[in-house]
Amino acid sequence: MSQPLLKVEDLRVEFDTYGGIVQAVRGVSFDVYAGKTLAIVGESGCGKSVTVQSMMGLIPMPPGRIVSGTALMHDVDIIGRKEIDGRDIRGREIGMIFQDPMTSLNPTMSIGDQIAEPLLVHSGYSKKQAFARAVELLDMTRIPEAEKRARQYPFEFSGGMLQRAMIAMAIACEPKMLIADEPTTALDVTIQAQILDLLNDLRRETGMAIILITHDLGVVARMADEVLVMYAGQVVERGSVDDVFYRSSHPYTLGLRAAMPVNDRSAEHTLTPIDGSPPDLFHPPKGCGYCARCPNAMKICEDSDPEVYAMSETHTSRCWQHHPSATVRVAGLHYREVEA
């Protein structure tokens, strides 16, 4: 495969809190390729947002702290940097949209002005040019009557429209990468589909890469080229969308799939929740983070952190069950397609 646009290696992030140090991200690595969508999936508190926000310098420091790790973009480590070759990273090289569009826009500034802001700052547009461009961008994100809408304020927009405006703002300077942090979580289902389609279309038109953070496997299936499954601050499974969905090789991924409704009437499918809760990241377990909830846990899972096993060239899993000596190996895993 070609050279990745962004190469993140061994990212570790901690937070100092009153209760002690929280190890929110514990050695995450991944690659993002131009024109592709990488989905990071996992439940609340698994560290998926912290991973990208720490990269962008958006976590408050202190109490946050990046312990180790690099994020290479054009062979430059962007962690702790503001620019590459004089081009600002935030807003210029990487755009970002957030979960709740209702609160993510400044309530006392007009939508158009807010979209125009990055153009004023990064691209040296005049006020007038920037505003005209903002109207174009709103039009691009399929907001009707963009000219009129640009002069309105966030409280006059609906949630879906606000998210479109957020997207317009994020892509204003034509960034190489867009980070979408749960972009549809706060929206109605029908609006969700529209926003996801819009993102897909924009990716195709502009050739930018997208990092999509979500806890919704449906969104992953619809959008992703590559998937990163995170649990307790670690990547537990990584692979192409087919690898992860059809050749799931980590008990947690399987658990997630069992808990997800399927649109297949022929299949007998009961929703099975994953019992228990994620480990306390104040004191991460010395073994596998998923051990306590794993139906097939072994003694070693309690004692040692699993190694990363390669299932194929693009597919890895962090689970002891792939060790040659594992006794309860595949038998406990419900592989649907691969296993005989």
Add this chain to the structure above:
Amino acid sequence: MAESTTPAPGSPDQFTPLHSEREIHALTRPSLSYWQDAWVRLKSNTRALISLYLVLGLLAFTVIGPMIWTVDPSAQDVDQVSRPPGADRAARVVEPYKPWDGSVAVVDGERLQLADTPTNQAVRLIWPAAPGAESYWIYRNILPVDENSAKGLPLIELFGNGTTHFEDRLDLAPRIYYYTLVALDGTGVPVHRETLAVDVKRVVTVEEAVGRGLADSAEDLLVSDVVHLALHPLGTDYLGRDMLARLMHGARVSLFIGIFAPLLYVLVGVIYGSAAGFVGGQTDQAMMRFADFVVALPFLLFMILFKIAFGIGPGESGVMPMLVAMVVLLWPSTSRLVRGQILQIREEGYISASRLLGARAGYLILRHMIPNTMGVILVTVTFAIPSAIFTEAFLSFIGMGVAPPTPSWGSMCNDGIKTMLTTPHELIFPALLISITVLAFNLLGDGMRDALDARMRSTE
């Protein structure tokens, strides 16, 4: 195919299943009720805890204080007027006053001098006759005067050159006086001027000492014994009343208003607001219009109007009218707050659930709505207390509060400010108490808000 980053683990028995021997890790922490949680939070907030102790101390000062320090706050100690704390209370017992004819035992040189030990019975001055003097003027000042000026009116004008002694018995207090003698010639031009600093000592006669309860009987006292005047730990005010006793009784008024007025008007507000919020619709709208209207009234102006309208009869303290006026004017803000809360809670799922299970309105209000607004209400009360204390102090300060002789911290400040330059303690003590009380309640309110109301938790 294993892509190992660390050496493969050794013994195969590590790979036996965990099922049987494992128990699911319980991640629950002990659960705390809302009030337990609030108390834990409050306890961990040092500032709020200190304030809480301060408030308790103030309450003890008010309630228990007067039982221990039983001095009557309106009793006047004529011997000790405007005395600062720690003033000398010793008084020498002397013989009753005897008139003086100007004779003197020893004359020491050619100066203005004392003929006798200066006491608060009398200060006796003699001086040599100045050549060419036709009259003498004598001035008395309490501040040092320079040689060329004597301030105010003379105590006395003595005509002729014959009388060269003077006895001052005018309202003497134990302190330093500056006596200035000016000799004038026939045309009224000063020919001689001299100033003498006199340190007046306190004395009492046996009769006075017994009369004022300083000694049990006349037999025990001999001339030149020393007796001690009544103790005033924080001094006395301009009428010789004990500051400590007045502060304690003043605290009763200030804290009574400060605590009961907020409690009452918050109660009225809670009833009004929850009624409006619960009934809803047109009634709610009408009730809130009325509340808006009362809010728009300028508060202090109306407090003053109320005061004038009620009038205060003889012997009344004026505390009750102030209380009523506060309740009448201040309830709407609480009622708005409570109504908002109730409207919000009404939409919550657990209310619908409770309704489905057949709960009646009264039960819903008592069991769900009031407990869930309790935190906000408590915080409101805590913040209302300092502002009520301020209001009382303000009104009393401009003479529109409690009627004399009832002491309150505000009226004591008003008295104290008049003598601020000479006896600052009369202002400082009540002002300090007001400030400490308000500070304590404010900090306690901050702590309560942080502990009780997650939404209003301050970002610090």
Add this chain to the structure above:
Amino acid sequence: MLRYTLKRLFQGLITVWFIATATFFAMHNVPGDPLANDKAATEEIRANLEAKYGLDKPLVQQYLIYMGNILRGDFGISFTQKNRRVNDIIAEHFPISAILGILAVVFAGLGGVLWGALTALYRNRLPDIIIMFLVILGISVPSFVVAAISQLALVNLNDAVNFSLLPVAGWGTVWHMLVPSLVLGLGTMAYLTRLMRSSMLEIVNSDYIRTAKAKGLPPTRIFANHQMRNAILPVVTVLGPSIAAITTGGFVVELVFAIPGLGRYFVQAVQQLDYTVIMGTTVFYGAFLVFMVIVVDLLYGWIDPRVRLE
């Protein structure tokens, strides 16, 4: 916006009417006959008053006469000062109070916003700790104590340099205004500082500041265009009540600093039971405060698009 303005003005008028009515009945409830008061001893004044207020007529008629007078803007004649019209008293003394009050509001508003922003910037560091300590003092010490202490400090300062740096009391020059208006604004300034600080800190952690950072805006631009503007909103909402607090606080400050403003005059009138002056100034002050609150509300609407466009 126009409808909103008209509605607010209408509400304000009703409030003023209520204030006037309440004042009238409060005065009528005063124990004893105001005219029997020896302050209005001379027959001449008595006769004047009776004619003016129709005191021999039934209550309702008196009320109508009173309201008529107010509508014509005539507040009557002083009880204690022969032939002095209340209107003249207000015209003479109110401008002084107004200047003092405006200066105090400016001090309080600018100071509150400035110190509040500063403490938020230096959160939990020395400047924050010092300013917040002073703020807590400012909130806890009554204005008359601050006034007295600052006057005492001025006396000592002038004594120390043996020269009158700043006048201790009275009115006339800019120098006379400086200390009293600072003292008057101090409590409100402390309150606004606290408010500004907490609103700044709340906004620092808000989603739209994160968005602004993600856009790559420079910190100064985020601070000025996004943080400050939104943080000032809560400060503006309490400005109306603050003006009321400063106006009434002026009573005390004028008293302590011997400033011949309407506040001091009002307090004197209250103490001397000069009924017409009390009634006149109460209605005047009431109308003034109600009007100021409306002005502030409209100002808020102008700043916050959510209110403006509703």
